[in-house]
Amino acid sequence: MTLSAHQRLVAAWFTLSAITLVAWSIGASHGRGPIEPDAAVAFSAIAITLIKVRVIIREFMDVRHAPARLRWITDGWLASFGLAMLLAYFA
Amino acid sequence: MTEVARARPTSSDDGQERMPGQSDMWVLVMIEAITFSSYFVVYTIYYCRSAEAFLRSQSQLDLALGVINTLILLASSWSVARCVERARAGDHRAATRNLALTAGGGLLFAALKLHEWSVEIGRGNFFSTDEFFSFYYFLTGMHLLHVLVGFIALGVVYYQLKSPARRSLEVIETGATFWHMVDFLWVIIFALLYVMR
Structure with a gap:
């Protein structure tokens, strides 16, 4: 089944909002005793964020229909940023 | 409809590759993305150097307010994407309605951000309180500045939509692109x- 442009936008918005609520549940241990650094939470937060940003770029900014060079540039930035964040946290 | 608008496909699902908005805006978006990326990496390095202190300060933020602000901006990003989609279909009245929703979301976001700052200042958390709050005010302040510039972009989109004589899909897409970057x-x-x- 092919989704219309409107349906794709609604699906993207719904996905982004649902993922945000997942991030909320990950960070919701605030106030439940001492908060300590947690590599799993950090990794999840970074991974979820990269997914959300890519959905915004591909669907809302319509890069999925853009020339290949723009798709590569945006994906290249996102991959480099994700790698830099993981190195900054885990290295 | 202008020559520019007529020259562009009316649907994003026609299978053809095309630049969403002006190339100059994409150069700006990538410069901003790389600049903010460096801020985020520097934040993470400082966080890792004194994680416990950062987390003590972070725990004073209202997570629910952060989630609400995120949902508001996501909704405003959706509505400006819907504005572009309606403009492509020639339904400029619906496009303008969606643009108004976008601006409303932006205003709500800015109001909640100012409220959050006032709460933190009321708790004695200033820019100079510690490293976490220095980053907090710097990053959220720089972002709010971009939200304000985003209102100018939305104003340009409105100006384009208002009159049939000057409607340019490329300019409408360009304004929307900036707002998505803010998101x-x-x-x-x-x-x-x-x-x-």
Whole structure:
């Protein structure tokens, strides 16, 4: 089944909002005793964020229909940023 | 409809590759993305150097308010994407309605951000309180500045939509592109300042 442009936008918005609520549940241990650094939470937060940003770029900014060079540039930035964040946290 | 608007496909699902908005705006978006990326990496390095202190300060932020602000900006990003989609279909009345929703979301976001700052200042958390709050005010302040510039972009889109004589899909897409950038920068800021541990 092919989704219309409107349906794709609604699906993207719904996905982004649902993922945000997942991030909320990950960070919701605030106030439940001492908060300590947690590599799993950090990794999840970074991974979820990269997914959300890519959905915004591909669907809302319509890069999925853009020339290949723009798709590569945006994906290249996102991959480099994700790698830099993981190195900054885990290295 | 202008020559520019007529020259562009009316649907994004016609299978043809095309630049969404002006190339100059994409250069700006990538410069902003790389600049903010460096801020985020520097934040993470400082966080890792004194994680416990950062987390003590982070726990004073209202996570629910951060989530609400994120949902508001995501909704405003959706509505400006819907504005572009309606403009492509020639339904400029619906496009303008969606643009108004976008601006409303932006105003609500800015109001909640100012409220959050006032709460933190009331708790004695200033820019100079500690490293976490220095980053918090710097990142959220720089972002709010971009939200304000985003209102100018939305104003340009409104100016285009208002009159049939000057409607340019390319300019409408360009304004929307800036607003989406404001959205994805906030998505990253939310993860770093409110969620990451």
